[in-house]
Amino acid sequence: MSRITCPVMNSKLTTAERAAATINDGDRVGMSGFTGSGYPKAVPAALAERAKNEGGDFGIELLTGASTAPELDGVLAEAGVIRKRLPFQSDPALRKSINTGHTEYVDTHLSHSAQQAWFGFYGNLDVAVVEVSAVLPNGLLVPSSSVGNNKTWLDLADKVIIEVNDWHPRAYEGFHDVYYGTKLPPERRPIQLLDPLQRIGDPYLRVDPEKVIAVVETHAPDRNLPFKDPDENSKAMAEHVVDFLRFEITQGRLPENLLPLQSGVGNVANAVMAEFAHSEFENLTAYTEVIQDGMLDLIDTGKLTAVSATAFSLSAERAAAFNAKAEEYKGRILMRTQEISNHPEVIRRLGIIAINGMVEADIYGNVNSTHVMGSSIINGIGGSGDFARNAFLNFFVSPSTAKGGKISSIVPFASHVDHTEHDVQVLVTEQGLADLRGLSPTARAKKIITNCAHPDYRDRLQDYIDRAAAANPNGQHTPHLLAEALSWHENYQSHGHM
Amino acid sequence: MSRITCPVMNSKLTTAERAAATINDGDRVGMSGFTGSGYPKAVPAALAERAKNEGGDFGIELLTGASTAPELDGVLAEAGVIRKRLPFQSDPALRKSINTGHTEYVDTHLSHSAQQAWFGFYGNLDVAVVEVSAVLPNGLLVPSSSVGNNKTWLDLADKVIIEVNDWHPRAYEGFHDVYYGTKLPPERRPIQLLDPLQRIGDPYLRVDPEKVIAVVETHAPDRNLPFKDPDENSKAMAEHVVDFLRFEITQGRLPENLLPLQSGVGNVANAVMAEFAHSEFENLTAYTEVIQDGMLDLIDTGKLTAVSATAFSLSAERAAAFNAKAEEYKGRILMRTQEISNHPEVIRRLGIIAINGMVEADIYGNVNSTHVMGSSIINGIGGSGDFARNAFLNFFVSPSTAKGGKISSIVPFASHVDHTEHDVQVLVTEQGLADLRGLSPTARAKKIITNCAHPDYRDRLQDYIDRAAAANPNGQHTPHLLAEALSWHENYQSHGHM
Numbered sequence: 002m003s004r005i006t007c008p009v010m011n012s013k014l015t016t017a018e019r020a021a022a023t024i025n026d027g028d029r030v031g032m033s034g035f036t037g038s039g040y041p042k043a044v045p046a047a048l049a050e051r052a053k054n055e056g057g058d059f060g061i062e063l064l065t066g067a068s069t070a071p072e073l074d075g076v077l078a079e080a081g082v083i084r085k086r087l088p089f090q091s092d093p094a095l096r097k098s099i100n101t102g103h104t105e106y107v108d109t110h111l112s113h114s115a116q117q118a119w120f121g122f123y124g125n126l127d128v129a130v131v132e133v134s135a136v137l138p139n140g141l142l143v144p145s146s147s148v149g150n151n152k153t154w155l156d157l158a159d160k161v162i163i164e165v166n167d168w169h170p171r172a173y174e175g176f177h178d179v180y181y182g183t184k185l186p187p188e189r190r191p192i193q194l195l196d197p198l199q200r201i202g203d204p205y206l207r208v209d210p211e212k213v214i215a216v217v218e219t220h221a222p223d224r225n226l227p228f229k230d231p232d233e234n235s236k237a238m239a240e241h242v243v244d245f246l247r248f249e250i251t252q253g254r255l256p257e258n259l260l261p262l263q264s265g266v267g268n269v270a271n272a273v274m275a276e277f278a279h280s281e282f283e284n285l286t287a288y289t290e291v292i293q294d295g296m297l298d299l300i301d302t303g304k305l306t307a308v309s310a311t312a313f314s315l316s317a318e319r320a321a322a323f324n325a326k327a328e329e330y331k332g333r334i335l336m337r338t339q340e341i342s343n344h345p346e347v348i349r350r351l352g353i354i355a356i357n358g359m360v361e362a363d364i365y366g367n368v369n370s371t372h373v374m375g376s377s378i379i380n381g382i383g384g385s386g387d388f389a390r391n392a393f394l395n396f397f398v399s400p401s402t403a404k405g406g407k408i409s410s411i412v413p414f415a416s417h418v419d420h421t422e423h424d425v426q427v428l429v430t431e432q433g434l435a436d437l438r439g440l441s442p443t444a445r446a447k448k449i450i451t452n453c454a455h456p457d458y459r460d461r462l463q464d465y466i467d468r469a470a471a472a473n474p475n476g477q478h479t480p481h482l483l484a485e486a487l488s489w490h491e492n493y494q495s496h497g498h499m
Numbered sequence: 500m501s502r503i504t505c506p507v508m509n510s511k512l513t514t515a516e517r518a519a520a521t522i523n524d525g526d527r528v529g530m531s532g533f534t535g536s537g538y539p540k541a542v543p544a545a546l547a548e549r550a551k552n553e554g555g556d557f558g559i560e561l562l563t564g565a566s567t568a569p570e571l572d573g574v575l576a577e578a579g580v581i582r583k584r585l586p587f588q589s590d591p592a593l594r595k596s597i598n599t600g601h602t603e604y605v606d607t608h609l610s611h612s613a614q615q616a617w618f619g620f621y622g623n624l625d626v627a628v629v630e631v632s633a634v635l636p637n638g639l640l641v642p643s644s645s646v647g648n649n650k651t652w653l654d655l656a657d658k659v660i661i662e663v664n665d666w667h668p669r670a671y672e673g674f675h676d677v678y679y680g681t682k683l684p685p686e687r688r689p690i691q692l693l694d695p696l697q698r699i700g701d702p703y704l705r706v707d708p709e710k711v712i713a714v715v716e717t718h719a720p721d722r723n724l725p726f727k728d729p730d731e732n733s734k735a736m737a738e739h740v741v742d743f744l745r746f747e748i749t750q751g752r753l754p755e756n757l758l759p760l761q762s763g764v765g766n767v768a769n770a771v772m773a774e775f776a777h778s779e780f781e782n783l784t785a786y787t788e789v790i791q792d793g794m795l796d797l798i799d800t801g802k803l804t805a806v807s808a809t810a811f812s813l814s815a816e817r818a819a820a821f822n823a824k825a826e827e828y829k830g831r832i833l834m835r836t837q838e839i840s841n842h843p844e845v846i847r848r849l850g851i852i853a854i855n856g857m858v859e860a861d862i863y864g865n866v867n868s869t870h871v872m873g874s875s876i877i878n879g880i881g882g883s884g885d886f887a888r889n890a891f892l893n894f895f896v897s898p899s900t901a902k903g904g905k906i907s908s909i910v911p912f913a914s915h916v917d918h919t920e921h922d923v924q925v926l927v928t929e930q931g932l933a934d935l936r937g938l939s940p941t942a943r944a945k946k947i948i949t950n951c952a953h954p955d956y957r958d959r960l961q962d963y964i965d966r967a968a969a970a971n972p973n974g975q976h977t978p979h980l981l982a983e984a985l986s987w988h989e990n991y992q993s994h995g996h997m
């Protein structure tokens with residue numbers, strides 16, 4: 002049975018090629034998609050194909066929810082079509098296009114992207130291309146595996162292209178909570194959200210049918226990357242985090258069932274969830290961006306009773322299992338727009354425990370989440386700033402070394418700063434955990450070097466700080482040797498090791 | 500007539516010396532005070548005197564609202580009494596104590612200090628020393644010229660010392676709004692504040708009389724530093740800001756009466772207010788931390804109809820004038836706790852226009868607000884992060900050079916980062932304004948160099964970025980030459996000019 006039961010929308014059914022033909026050179030296009038789920042599967046490829054066939058320098062500005070997949074960012078970047086892109090991305094072809102200077106990349110906080118579009122800071126939105134799982138008889142749209150910025154793109158765009166993907170379970174209806182209360186200042190009102198599972202919106206996305214110029218049917222899976230089993234380092238970091246949470250409970254600073262968890266994307270995040278699975282914790286909740294395999298496992302075992310997120314990011318096996326019994330997860334998972342999942346107001350109110358990865362931290366606790374050796378971008382800041390700044394408690398985690406020990410993730414001076422000393426509370430490597438709350442920079446350095454740095458680098462870090470302190474009799478707050486501060490990164494660039 | 504009309508509190512009247520004697524070595528002490536107003540005037544000096552007389556290494560940890568005055572931070576720092584201090588400070592003696600390594604300084608966001616104390620992240624609060632303007636018969640306290648963290652210190656401290664300062668107008672009663680709805684997660688509720696002048700709390704501070712161990716009477720003015728008339732640079736920067744706001748109105752991105760203004764402390768902020776005074780703008784509002792002379796002028800001329808703040812910071816003349824006719828300002832000024840004046844939830848909801856100073860910005864838009872040449876702290880981040888991150892629109896302003904042109908405030912690489920590229924929207928120097936919204940780092944660099952850098956430094960900045968781009972074929976997102984990135988600061992340290 003067709004997923005499109007609305008006569009008006011049915012009348013707009015067409016091919017991906019015809020839909021792609023309506024997108025003009027220079028258009029600003031908002032597409033769905035968040036961490037490899039819920040992105041359009043057909044129109045981007047058709048657009049890439051068209052651009053290749055036409056030759057010339059056809060290009061668009063592309064706005065999404067966050068990272069997408071080879072079928073979106075990948076094909077468009079390979080076709081050289083993406084002139085500008087925001088916010089988070091993680092596709093290898095797109096990353097190359099950014100780092101070689103072909104694509105301008107604007108790395109905004111995920112909670113800022115929708116509102117800044119509304120504020121008019123990015124210019125007019127010409128087209129929206131949004132994947133949904135069904136269109137109801139009255140034209141309402143049932144979202145698919147991510148919500149992201151879809152509400153905003155549908156509201157703002159002059160023209161709308163809808164992809165209806167019946168690979169998604171029809172049971173997605175009822176999983177979403179799309180908040181339609183956002184307004185522009187000075188008309189904004191409080192977000193009356195008190196609990197991860199509380200509904201404050203509608204289960205459906207709305208679209209003005211007049212604006213819909215094409216509807217395309219697809220049957221295609223999400224990206225669904227495999228997760229590796231947690232390695233020793235990930236397990237060690239997860240243990241440090243969970244042990245620390247236990248300690249905070251004993252100190253009366255956290256309730257027995259903790260506070261809502263946020264966990265970034267990746268294997269460490271999954272390892273933390275696995276650690277919870279084997280733990281004594283009960284009645285946990287999550288208010289996060291992305292639901293990965295580990296979080297579904299926690300729901301299955303009953304440890305996790307409520308999850309608010311904006312997207313799934315599952316392995317193929319876990320996605321198949323979820324799709325087969327989606328109905329059973331209803332009432333335990335709620336999927337929101339990213340302006341709500343990442344909203345500073347809600348994150349601060351609920352008191353989130355935020356766990357995010359990092360590339361490197363300096364000895365004073367400034368964190369680099371986005372760049373390699375200062376110049377090249379990896380993925381972007383994503384929601385880590387939204388959560389870290391407003392969390393009750395934040396953790397930044399990374400193995401203490403990379404590239405077989407040739408790179409230390411604890412450095413004298415961060416080659417790029419995404420989270421400042423004012424925002425970073427707890428650093429975690431496989432070596433240990435540094436609780437930086439209420440400490441001055443030099444006190445932080447002591448803990449970071451002792452607890453987090455790899456033993457192979459500890460003496461050199463201590464030597465740096467000792468000499469920096471000696472050289473700056475009137476700069477004892479954050480002693481640095483500016484001529485040497487970035488020398489570890491220079492060493493790596495010149496000699497292949499720090 | 501005495502300002503203390505409560506018999507219980509009256510019975511605790513004593514001298515500053517006796518009150519100071521109740522503070523023990525190693526105590527964690529929360530004192531009132533925010534930007535040189537509303538700080539205790541007598542007990543800190545008595546404590547400093549006692550420490551000097553006792554000899555030895557008597558010391559305390561000191562928490563305040565923000566910067567205080569010579570009579571608090573100054574005397575205690577000179578006596579060597581402050582082992583640890585948070586959050587914002589600006590006293591020369593205290594700055595020296597921090598930069599020479601005698602005082603540990605913890606530079607937290609102003610919106611974080613109260614809640615992190617509540618969360619237990621700083622340890623137990625032993626004593627509160629809070630200035631008020633009157634004590635009512637029922638024991639309620641009428642705050643004085645700042646609210647800051649006073650509610651939190653009074654609530655958390657084991658012992659409380661009250662200073663009642665009758666230099667403040669008795670008419671302060673009714674100027675304050677102390678929100679008593681804050682709770683710990685998961686019990687937090689929305690802050691139901693929709694408008695700068697809306698009351699959500701009480702006009703009074705509460706204190707458990709059982710905890711009050713001393714009440715001290717004073718009659719002493721606030722710090723009340725003079726403001727200089729705006730110089731040419733400040734005027735130019737103020738014009739750039741106000742012209743830009745005019746442009747945003749023509750683009751439909753701002754209403755005619757703008758959105759609530761926040762303006763940092765200092766002469767540039769005052770110059771912006773002066774610029775508004777001569778402008779066509781009407782019915783302006785402010786939701787800010789500090790009320791300076793310029794803002795009172797705007798109220799007097801009727802241009803500014805509503806101001807929410809947490810403190811005054813006036814010149815002596817303006818303070819005298821205000822005190823003489825305080826009654827007339829009632830209903831136009833409301834003073835809140837700093838956790839509300841700086842609350843991310845409220846700042847984002849109201850859609851603040853935030854204007855803050857900076858020390859330097861790098862070519863990609865990362866801002867240093869706190870450090871000189873990487874190692875020495877100046878004052879601290881204050882509320883600039885609270886406002887910049889959550890504002891509708893933020894400006895960072897600085898003259899393009901310092902030290903007679905020997906320092907450029909636009910540099911290849913910031914020697915400290917307090918506001919990252921993700922948070923900085925508009926940079927302003929006397930040279931011009933760079934609107935960075937929706938731009939990639941390299942596009943930002945072009946605008947910053949062209950519009951904001953001093954002409955004497957433009958070519959060298961452009962040369963740096965050209966060579967950085969050439970050297971990083973796969974690092975075109977944020978091209979840097981790490982060996983040279985901090986060389987401008989090194990030049991200054993070695994040769995006295997960048």
